[in-house]
Amino acid sequence: MTDVSMQDTATREAGMGDYFALLKPRVMSLVVFTALVGLVTAPGHVHPFIAFVSILCIAVGGGASGALNMWWDADIDRIMKRTSNRPIPSGRVQPEEALAIGLALSGFSVILLGLATNFLAAALLAFTIFFYAVVYSMWLKRSTPQNIVIGGLSGALPPMIGWACVTGTVSIESVLMTALIFMWTPPHFWSLAIFVKSDYGRAGVPMLTETHGRRVTRNHIMGYMVALVPVSLAICFTQIGGPVYAVTAVVLNLWFLQACYKVWRRDEEQAEADNFAAEKRAFKVSLAYLFLHFAALMIDATLQSAGLWG
Amino acid sequence: MIKVEHELHQRRKGRNYGVLILLLAFAAMVLGLTVVKVQQLGDARQFESNDHVLRPALLPDETEGEGTQ
Incomplete structure (x- = not known):
């Protein structure tokens, strides 16, 4: 073996970090947080070790669906600048390895969650993986500009799984937590899509900003924001919505509504004049919006267990 | 010649x-x-109870219920 070929092999050999990157760790952090809130707010008790294993299974299941997504999307990831350095397009991980890791981790996480908690939670996790890997990645992503809306369901389900781990049921509270993330995804993602120069078009992925233009995207942001408000406020009237959540939800909805309204009212000239300041702000507010909603639910659950309300 | 401590070996x-x-x-x-x-x-x-073999210890006590009939 020559030095040159040896060097080539060395740069292409995957390390643990490359396999970990297949699991999309940043997406996993959102999954872990929202699933934890679902688990903590659910009525009933679960042993701390089982809670830990449950969250781990949900995180690994979410990561496994990320690996399957990277396997399927390797062709378009290679074309787009943002994704060209992912483990498969950069040549560090072989597509077959990603497929094997995705399938194996999916199986492990679902079966272990079923054994640790109950089979409803396991079925919901299996559905989440299926929805992200098959319905979103293989079908919707390349066929409709509504891909992120419908596909967002897979990212919205973790709190429902966390809830089911404790109760073994699906209830109005877990449905509303899921609906909150589901309705939040479009204004969050499209605010970003307006100001980031993407090459989805070159890769043949229909994104609303490119298929229908930014004006229509602005209208969609406002429409979904208006639809998001009642979902957020409805949680106040369930057993998980306490005083902290009620105040937080009202303030956050006013804040995010105002940010989205500014995005809606602008035209392209105004946006380009200040380098998409309002869109960038709406995106940042959206991140705080979701995080603080779930943080407030967690605080209320803690106060409730301490007997301070409810 | 392959060096023993090549970066490839470190990575593996x-x-x-x-x-x-x-x-x-x-x-x-x-x-x-x-x-x-x-x-x-x-x-x-x-x-x-997860075992497939009958465990006498798990059977209800035969004396249970006597005297109620």
Whole structure:
């Protein structure tokens, strides 16, 4: 073996970090947080070790669906600048390895969650993986500009799984937590899509900003924001919505509504004049919006267990 | 000639240790789950109810219910 070929092999050999990157760790952090809130707010008790294993299974299941997504999307990831350095397009991980890791981790996480908690939670996790890997990645992503809306369901389900781990049921509270993330995804993602120069078009992925233009995207942001408000406020009237959540939800909805309204009212000239300041702000507010909603639910659950309300 | 401490070997060593740690963590997790599940049974004899062999100890007491008929 020559030095040159040896060097080539060395740069292409995957390390643990490359396999970990297949699991999309940043997406996993959102999954872990929202699933934890679902688990903590659910009525009933679960042993701390089982809670830990449950969250781990949900995180690994979410990561496994990320690996399957990277396997399927390797062709378009290679074309787009943002994704060209992912483990498969950069040549560090072989597509077959990603497929094997995705399938194996999916199986492990679902079966272990079923054994640790109950089979409803396991079925919901299996559905989440299926929805992200098959319905979103293989079908919707390349066929409709509504891909992120419908596909967002897979990212919205973790709190429902966390809830089911404790109760073994699906209830109005877990449905509303899921609906909150589901309705939040479009204004969050499209605010970003307006100001980031993407090459989805070159890769043949229909994104609303490119298929229908930014004006229509602005209208969609406002429409979904208006639809998001009642979902957020409805949680106040369930057993998980306490005083902290009620105040937080009202303030956050006013804040995010105002940010989205500014995005809606602008035209392209105004946006380009200040380098998409309002869109960038709406995106940042959206991140705080979701995080603080779930943080407030967690605080209320803690106060409730301490007997301070409810 | 291949150097013993080539970067390639370092990387593979890292991967092998990574797999070792994951396997040990998995074994520890299954052990932990087993301990917690058994502790939650209350009566440890229930553990035998998963066995396919008839366990006389699990049968209801034959004297139970006598005198009520």
